[in-house]
Each structure stands twice: as C-alpha cells, then as structure tokens.
Amino acid sequence: MIPGTFEYHRPKSVAEAAKLLRKSKDGRVLAGGHSLLPMMKLRMTEPSALIDLGAIAALRGIKKTGTKLVIGAMTTQHELLASALVAKNLPILHETAILIADPQVRYVGTIGGNVANGDPGNDMPAVMMALDATYKIAGPTKARVVKARAFYKGSYETALKAGEIVTAIEIPVPGKHGFAYEKLKRKVGDYATAAAAVLITLKAGKIAACAIALTNLAPTPLLAEAAAAALVGRAPDDAAISAAVAAARKIMDPANDTRGTPAYRKSVGGIYVERAIKRAIARAAG
Amino acid sequence: MNDMSPNKAEREAKLEGMGCRRKRVEDVRFTQGKGNFVDDIKLPGMLFGDFVRSPYAHARIKGINIKKAMKVPGVLAVLTATELKGVNLAWMPTLAGDVQMVLADGKVLFQNQEVAFVVATDRYAAADGVEAVEVDYEALPVLVDPFKAMDKNAPVLREDLKGKTSGAHGPRKHHNHIFEWTMGDKDLTEAAFRKADVTIKELISYHRTHPSPLETCQSVASFDKIKGELTVWGTFQAPHVIRTVASLISTIPEHKIHVISPDVGGGFGNKVGAYPGYICSIVASIVTGKPVKWVEDRIENLTATSFARDYHMTAEIAATKDGKVQALRVHVLADHGAFDACADPSKWPAGFFNIVTGSYDFPVAHCAVDGVYTNKAPGGVAYRCSFRVTEAAYCIERAMDILAKKLNMDPAELRLKNFIRRDQFPYQSALGWEYDSGDYHTAMKQGMEKIGYPALREEQKRKQADFKAGKTRDIMGIGVSFFTEIVGAGPSKNCDILGIAMFDSCEIRIHPTGSAIARVGTKSTGQAHETTWAQIIATEIGIPSADIMVEEGNTDTAPYGLGTYGSRSTPVAGAAIAMAARKIKAKAQMIAAYMLEVHEGDLQFDIDGFRVKGLPEKFKSMKEIAWAAYHSVPPGMEPGLEAVSYYDPPNMTYPFGAYFCVMDIDVDTGVYKIRRFYALDDCGTRINPMVIEGQVHGGLTEAFAIAMGQEIRYDAGGNVLTGSFMDFFIPTAVETPVWETDHTVTPSPHHPIGAKGVGESPNVGGVPAFSNAVNDAFGFLGATHIQMPHDYWRNWEAAKSLGLIK
C-alpha cells in the first residue's frame, strides 16, 4: 500500500498547471486524492508526477450567472453541502453529495475529481447527465467545453484528452421541478449497488419534462432517454412509471461483483428508478 | 458494629473491586493517542521488510530474479526460500502439527503467499524493491472448492507430503486430506436414527471470514550478535508460546530470547499463530545485524494471515414426534487452506467442535470432521470464539430451528423442551464434556419475557397474512439462539500447545506502602485486563484497584502463560490471580495475628484488613500489614509480601446465553432492517459489568457483520474478491443495530471466583440469532435453510428461488 515514486507540484494557476501537465510524461492532476491516491497505493496507476490543483484559487467557488450555476472544479463535496446557492437552485446536488462516502472524504473530495474520475461508481456524473451540465475544460492549446452527456466513454475512459483539466461545471438551473437521487449501498462509505437520478416537471397534471440517469449500472453512467420519454406527455400513473422502469432496465449492464449478480442489480436498479420517479413526482406536485 | 454501616459501604466502594463498573484505566492512554503499539517502536538503524507475494493461487516457481531489486536505492537484502534453507527455516511448524512454507519453496499454494522478503532502509524503498523482484511462475490447476478436494483427479497441492499416509492426527485418505477426527458413539447414534419418529438433515455452511483486527500483524526483531540475544516486539496474543517456538526452531536458547507484546490493537484469534513475517523479520535481523520491522497492510492481513471458519457441516437430528431430541450426527468438511495452520490445542484438530450438542440433552451423538487442503490462505483460527465453538453453536442452533419447522413447533418451545435441566449439572454430554453449571430455562424465559416473544409471534402471523394477501413486500423474522460455550482452555488432562499444558499464571508483589504490581501470563488485546485483573485482587485482599498496577506481555517479567484467546483469560488467569491473592492474604493474616497478638484463627477478613472476632475495634488494614511485612514479620517468617500462582483449571467453564433478533426484510431488494436485538449472557460472576457490556457490544457487532455479509470470497481461479474494507464488510456505527443487554448469574462451581468468561459469547451466540431470523422470515414461504452470509443480494436470491421475484 505504498505508491511508487513521483514528482509533486503545486502550481498557483491553471495555465501553470497545464504547462506542468504537458511537460510531464504521464503526470496526473491531483484534486482531493480520494480516488487517485488509493489507486496509486495499490500501484494500479503509477504517474510520474502529481500536479496538485489545491492552491489554484480560481478553481474554487460556486456562483450564479444568469440562469446557470457555475461550480469550480476544486469545490469540495462538503462545500456543496454547505452552500445556500446549491440548496436553493439545485437541491439534487445536496441529496447526492450527502450519500457520497463519509464526512472525512467529503471534506477533501472535489466535484471536479468526482466527475473527471470516470469510475462508474461515482455518483455525480449521472446527476450531471440528468441536469445536462457542461464541463469547462482548459487544455494545452485552448479551452473547450464538453457536455456531461457526451463525456463518459467507458470505465475510466472520458472525453478528457491528455493534458486537459476540468476547470468548472456549468449547470442550467431548472425551473420548478421535482427531483430525487435514490441510492442503494451496503454501508456508509460504499459505492452504489444501484442508483438513479430523476428530474421531473409537471404541467397541468402531466409530465412535461423528465430526465433520468443511472449510476453504477453499466461501465459508464447512463442517461436513460427511453425511460424519460416513456413518461413525458403522460399522467404520472403506475402504467407510465412501469413503462419507464422497463425501459431503464433495458439499458442496464451492471458488473458482477461483491455487490451482487447482474440479475440482482438490474432488478434493484429498476426498483430504485421507480422510487426516484415517485419521489420526484411527489416533489414536483408539492 | 453494624455491618451495613456507611463506613463499610464507603470502604468497599473505595476498593473498586469485583462488581464495580470501574472505568477502563487503559483508555486514558488509548483515547489520547498515547498507546504504544508495535509500529510505534522505533530503534536506531532499524530496517524494514516487505513481502513479494504470489498473484497466483497455485503455480510452480521457475525462477526468482532479484538483480533489479538489489539495485533499488535503499534495498539491502532479498530473502527467498533458498536463503532460509541455509538456516533451516524455509518451512516452519504450525500449531496444528503441519508444516508451512515461510517463503515459497518451489511452488505457491495460495494467492498472496509470501514469496520473497525485501529488506531496505525504509518502507518506501522496501516497497519499490518488492516491485522490482521478478518471479517466473507456471500456473497450475487451482482447487478452491473443498467439496472437490478429495476427487480422484484433484490436483496435488502438497507435494511435500507425497507418500505420507498419515499426519499429526492419524491416517490421511487422499493427497489433499489432512485428518479425520471423530467423537461419540457411532453405533448407538445410528441405532437411535433408525428408530426415530422424525429426522432432519441439512448442509449448514459457515463461510470463510476473517478476524480483521484494527491493528494488523507486525513485528520488530532485534538480534544482538555480541550477546547472542534476540528481542522481538510483536502483535502476539501468546508471547510466551512465541518465545518457546522461536527457541525450538532457532538455535537460540530460550533465556536469550525476549518477547514483548506491547499494546495490541485487537486480536480476535488473528494474532495467536506464528507467521512468515515474524520469522523473516528475525532472520533478516540476524543476517543484517540491525533491527528489522515488518508491518502487514490491510490487504495482506485479510488475504494471507489466518482466516476463520470455512466449515461445511452436515447436521442430522433424530427426535420423537413430540419434539424430544434423541440423537445428533454431524459430519464436517473443514477447509483449512494450503497449510493446516489452525490455532487449536495440539490434540484437537477440530478444536472443541464436540460442544455441538449445545444446550440440549442429547442421549447419544456422533461427529466426524474431515480436514482438507485447498488453494486458499491457511488458518482456521478461532475468531472471537473458543476453538470451533462458534461453528458448533451455529450448526446446532440452525439445526434445532430446522427441526422445529419440520415438527411445526415454535423454536423457543422446542428449545425449552430439550434443555439440560438445572438439576442435571454437572452434566456429562454425549460427546465427552462435563458442563459445569447452567440454568437454561430461567435464562430463556427471562429473555422471552423481555423481548415480548408471544406478541412478536402474533405480529409475525399478521404480517405473513398481509404478505400473502399482497399488502406488503416486507417479511418479518424472529431469530432465537440459545448457546452454550466451552471456554477456558484448559485442564492439562485435555489441553496442551506443543506439549505445554494450558495453565496460566500470576505473580503479585505488595509494596511496603501497600500498593501492588501484578504480572499475568495473559495479554490483553483490548479486553481491559489492566482494569479487571486489579478488581479481582482488590476484592480478594482489600487493596484499592487504583493502587494495583497490572502488567502483561513481557516474557522477561511476566510468569509463563499461554496467552489470551478462547475466552481463557478469566477462567484460567483470573483463577491464578485469585489464587495468588489468596496466598498473599494467608500470609497477611499471619502477620496481622502477630501484630494484634492473637491467634490467626481469631481473625476475620473485613473488606480491607483483618479484624479480631468479637473485638471489632482491633483491626489492622492491609496497608498496615504491608508495611509490617517489610519491617516486623513474625519470628521465623521470611519478610516480603508476594506470591506466584500457576493455575491448572480442573475443568472448562460453560458460559451460556439467550439471544433474540427481530428483523424485517424487503424481498424485492433483499434489504433488511434489524428492529431489535436482545442478548442475555450468563458468564457466572461478573467482575466489571461495564466491561462485560462493552465486550458484548463488540462481539455482537462482529456477529452482525459475519451473518449479514462479512466474508472472504474467492473466485474459481483462487483470486480473493474481498481483500479490502471496500468489500469486506465492517459495519459502521450507522449500520450497527442497537443492542439490548441483560444477564443472569450462574457461577462456575469450580472456579475460585465463579467467573466463566464472556468476551466471545456474543460472537458465538449472535451469528445464529441473525441467521435464524433471516431463515425464520423466509420460513413460511417454504425455505428450510438459507446459507450465510445474508447480504442484500443473497436475500434477493433466496426470495427469487422461492418464486417471489417476477
């Protein structure tokens, strides 16, 4: 449980960080370290350099600009939980963050690290897909943006190219909506056996808009588009919900691990989708 | 003088003796981070060792290349089996009469087996050195399933045993067979089964798990070439045994070996045995002439040092149709992994598994245990239980529930009907034990009343009807468990370790000013001996607990003892402490008589001193007597006030208890909620109720973990799937149920203070209570026996196999 040797840098700006990253052969940026360091201790990854983003003030903070909430990549899970702006505009982030790990991890684990990590067990990516968030990325040449919905390519494979750094996450603030993040885990501090994020808007007794995304039910987080489509335009009744659950189950492809067999995880995955839909509907109506 | 005078109560309170909820004195340092554990030991020039481990479960080693490793800055040496052969230490004896590779000799037999030991100037260099060692493996067929171990064409695991048709415990039937051990009367048992009204038979498996103490196994060895002396600090539950073993397998005489167990952060059986890490740190220190530290990480602890259980028990009960048990028959397939490294008393290859008749009056019984080798980590230690007692308790408590179901009888009622009655003690069990004392009916009835048993069964009936009517998807289970343990190993007539009788010992010295030091042969790994040993002495001789220092773990200063495991400390060392105290008290009485100018027989002990019978004002306190012991003893008497006692117990002790668990399970997700857990323990005389409750809370939490998901799981290739706390279930405070504790007191008749031991009861009795609750919940839907562990997904699988999931 001792990592290999590596250089350690602590730059003051994104530009400097990008430069260091470019210079190093296989360097990695270090955020909270709660995913990266365990892997280094197991020597599953052995980067030659760590570029610690901890001293870059520009990467921190939460602000509202127009209809968007912009969250700096180095904002910790704890800071999300403590933020009144988040509570008011994007309460689903609260509901999700409180289910991540434990207080110790949340004090240092960051939102940027959580979304950039690429582990299907991370909770924030599915939520970001449901919210249709955009990741702002700084790179060796020029800055760019990538939609959360287009970011996840495979287990630990993302749209991020070598030398790129996620600087912020931009999330459109939805109007009056219902939301829920339902997560089944074995214990505090565990990754999801299955989890679902749901956002719903009701209009005149019908579901006007809906987004559903799934955590740890496939090699990547999944946007369950057919499941959402099964609800939109319909009254929030059992038939519609069952159709949505069936559609969500269809795209699930969970791993066989100590959390259970794929059959089990698909089965409970559907149940958690159902619970999240029902809770989101109740909130949307309330 | 009125015996109940406030003065008397005050004097008694001041002693903080037996029965007092005295706060744990060791916690003053533990809660301030001032404990002194092995990894806190730092010696000048100290080196670090780290293991190269096998990624394969079974492979031949075709070569080990250490050239690159030796070039890593800071690496000083790499030990392999070749080097160890030079000092005759490539293999070591196990406590179970087998031998075990210290470093892989020609082949590896389990994943993460120790292959080479890299010694470097610091841990980081050692870890880099480990990465640089190149090992050439040739994979061999892997045997994981113990049920396939004795197949005709099963791979040969132990080539070193080729041609050996018998082992330490008798004949071997197959190249992967270790021993067969039987107990009881086979013919009479068969006869009883032939004429029985009702029989049940079930394979009840107790899966592989691990003690996983907070502190992993570690050691620091320092060999002084000039003096020829070896000092070893280590995480040892039995330091004296380690000293003797070290002397026997090295050429160092025992008086030149100093073994020290400093503070130990939990043991639970994991720290009884001898491990390759200890041996390698010692050899490395001898080779380099420098102190060498070895510290296991979590993954190494979970995957390489002793696991627990992996017992596959086929249990059969014969009974009359009105539920009187007639006979018990059990066959066990015991998976010991690659080497038989069980930590049992030497003559007991299956521990005390013959306690499997439990709390019930079986007229006849028979049990047979077959031990086999597989490509898994060696061990089979007693994880917070006396040797194989938790396996036995689980087996009989599940089997009784299965019988109850078959008879359509309430499981509590079936137990009440078959308990050994109070007037039958001392009771000779069909499998050879003499139970010392018990009052099972009282304990069971008290438990049933406190939990509100009849009302719970009523509620369960309603819930079952609701479930069948489709009104709920929750099922409710009530788990009943009534266990009898056998602890306090043990009488020399039954028990030894490598030929050393399993006594224990205490030395007490009273200082002139009336304070004292007591040294004991046991070693607390969290059980609060420093607190409770002092309480025994306080009550016995009337010196306040606060004035008594308790010391354990240093083989140079402590009298020889067999250590702490199997709930033996209180039954054996606790008795030695009381006996040593009584020797002191006897001498003190003589001194007091001399001081008071009366005959010894005219004195009576009164809380904290001696009083002349009939002349209450004539009194000498222990403090005064202590001073006199160093100043004015009676003519002809040696000065001083100290005593040593070595206690060979006449019998084991038999703690028991009634546990109840109420659980709800959502069949669609398998998610359970523990609604209530009630534990009544009878451990005889209670030395410190607060410490007892703490022990019960801890043991129940482990039992909860084991029953509900804690396992060491292998895939078909012999890869460990649960090698870290991400997957190996250690519950946090959030998951842990609320514990309701209770007690009755039935003292042991043969123990000087009547105490029986309690540390392990909750693990032993808790596991069946949880498992019975799950099985009870599913019972009305047709389940007979669902194997542990009962984690969410397996509960769902159970529901699915009963047709409850669409």
Ligand SMILES: Cc1cc2nc3c(=O)[nH]c(=O)nc-3n(C[C@H](O)[C@H](O)[C@H](O)COP(=O)(O)OP(=O)(O)OC[C@H]3O[C@@H](n4cnc5c(N)ncnc54)[C@H](O)[C@@H]3O)c2cc1C
């Ligand atoms: C016990 C435990 C339990 C946990 N449980 C959960 C859980 O239930 N749910 C959950 O979601 N997570 C869980 N985690 C993971 C935790 O949330 C991590 O903090 C998170 O996954 C990564 O964030 P970090 O800031 O720690 O990133 P790091 O570990 O520092 O980095 C993770 C990866 O992302 C890269 N990276 C980090 N920041 C950036 C950036 N700005 N731009 C580009 N790349 C970047 C790093 O190079 C690295 O590859 C758990 C962790 C632990 C230790």
